[in-house]
Amino acid sequence: MNRIEPRSGVAFELPRGAELTVCDPEGRQVSDLLAYNAQDVREVISNGRTFDYEETLRLGKGNRLWSNRSTPMLTIIEDTVKQHDFLLTPCSEDTFRHFYADKPVHRGCFGNLAEALKPFGIEPDAIPTAFNIFMNVPVDGDSGLIAVKPPESRPGDRIVLRAEMDLVIGLTACSAYDSNGGTFKPIDYEVN
Template identity: 60%
Template sequence: MIADDMTPEGRRIEIPARHGAAFRLNRGQRLRVIDPQGEQVSDMLAFNAHDINEVISSGRSLDYASKLFLTTGDPLYSNRSNIMLKIMEDTVGRHDFLLTPCSKDTFRIIYGDEHPHQGCFGNLAHALQPYGVTPDQIPTAFNIFMNVNIGADGSFTVDAPKSKAGDHILFEAHMDLIVALTACSALQSNNYAFKPIHYAIETVQLDAI
């Protein structure tokens, strides 16, 4: 679904509430992810377009950054310790890289749903299927705009996203990628409402990386 407005950088694409999408992002291109209405999370995955066994890694990214909350200037690493993406701009500054994509089991176990939605996990699996990615290859996502707070005792809470209408995060690709995004399906993550996510792909000079 295409959003009505256009950005100077290129066409803005809408992911409807509780849906997902996957697409190619080439080395040197930039990906802008926008929260058009505010307080909406987007789960993001990235795979090496030439070898889908190389995938975004929460553990390596957080380990190498020595912090839990990544923002402007921070790279996102693969399971092979290669930089996949770098955060170039971030108007929110709070995202999660700990929690797994919500799934049917999430809604069954946490919310007690008898007929659960397939969640971000199902949406990611469906969007990535044409690229040969299987459900078992889906790792922990970079949860854009998700606001997870850690207590002194190690407990955590999922609070309302800090993102306001129009906030964005901008990534630059350091390799050819297959990227998948969602408009998150978990009530708690999105302050108990479901809204769309927008994204746009921007082309920059390769020597700018």
């Protein structure tokens, strides 16, 4: 397993057919995932296209994550939590100022992803809503209200995703207080 240290992020190529395992080693931690077509990074993961085709906000084993060009990018082939978020954008300097005005500003997952993705020619403006692994965002169907709760993931919980095309992946150990219950922990991953 490779380790993503607390409040940091990585980017790497994931060839078609490869399997990416993302593991929460200590429990109650979130990992923001982005995916781009390695041959043309203008093709990018899309929450809206995924909701279109999967017809649910709650994605788990068997669901696919789709691109803005209506192509499947990743298939979830194993999932011990089945509680992930695809509604909210990566935490950033702006979200720290907004939500944690009394705490030090951090560049957050957004800044970590922007730096990690830069060598692949991906600009900060090309960072969309991420697939937030293990993130617990309950939705009230009547009012529409959403909230960010601590993840239900326990130590060793994992998700495995198979690449359906050659991808560039961005992946973080989340930096925000609310999304991981107020602590900052690592994320582990491996490619098989």
